[in-house]
Amino acid sequence: MKYDLQLCIGSRLRRLSRIVDGHFRSKLSEFNITENQMTILFVLNKMGKVEQGKIGQTLVLERSTVSRNIKLLEKQNYIKRTSDYRPEIELSKKGNELVQKLIPLWEETMDELISKLGENGLTYLSELENRLN
Amino acid sequence: MKYDLQLCIGSRLRRLSRIVDGHFRSKLSEFNITENQMTILFVLNKMGKVEQGKIGQTLVLERSTVSRNIKLLEKQNYIKRTSDYRPEIELSKKGNELVQKLIPLWEETMDELISKLGENGLTYLSELENRLN
DNA sequence: AATACAATGTTGTATATACAACTTATGAAC
């Protein structure tokens, strides 16, 4: 056999993301929000008002997935949308406030992870992205 | 702010695994199986007869997740279990045969990915694992 | 202007995942 089955790049990345997600999730218990939802809030914080599809492009998510993720955040009023055809969405005031509360917890988690990864570890992650994009 | 929100290690790993999963998935369309199920079959191929929980340990999966993943593979008779208390599970004959059919497709995908990643890319992935485990 | 097409969002369906609660059987303490 050409490669060892244990080297499967897919399963290894899934496993790593489960491990890392666990770190973030453990900090989110006081909020009624998931690590994935946090990511979308952060993307919106960065990008301002955008078409929904832009989020899928950025995060490599299928249209339908974005649709449902957005819907959950809307339900909690963290996001508002223009009611037009192909509406644009953006953080609500409440969403902005949540982002501000999330940032310190997120930074703690990042500190933890970066102390494990070291400078080089972060570089490796960027390199993987460069090569797989 | 301490870090750029776009640097979130969690969302980046999730994104990478979605990208890579897509590569594997595109090769699996002729089989009624997912990339995740393929991983479990490969683990069983490697480990032989094991307690179910061992799979969770290996892949960093919650008990309940393993339980359901296994159930789906059992439904298609790729896996059999001893009917004892805390049964051990292993590949069935049909499961073994499927693994043999999957390996070439899996190798093709690995070739594709490794040609993107290069030698260094693979090393980076291992380094991330070493540091995050 | 009418029709066809393309792009985007939504919904149906199935799997993946985690957490909490429950079940059950083993093994330990007495």
Added chain:
DNA sequence: GTTCATAAGTTGTATATACAACATTGTATT
């Protein structure tokens, strides 16, 4: 030997994800 605690599996519930099918609207072609 009885009771109790622990460990492992299962089920309930909720979110995450993808694909297929559908809906809608703007745009292009004629």
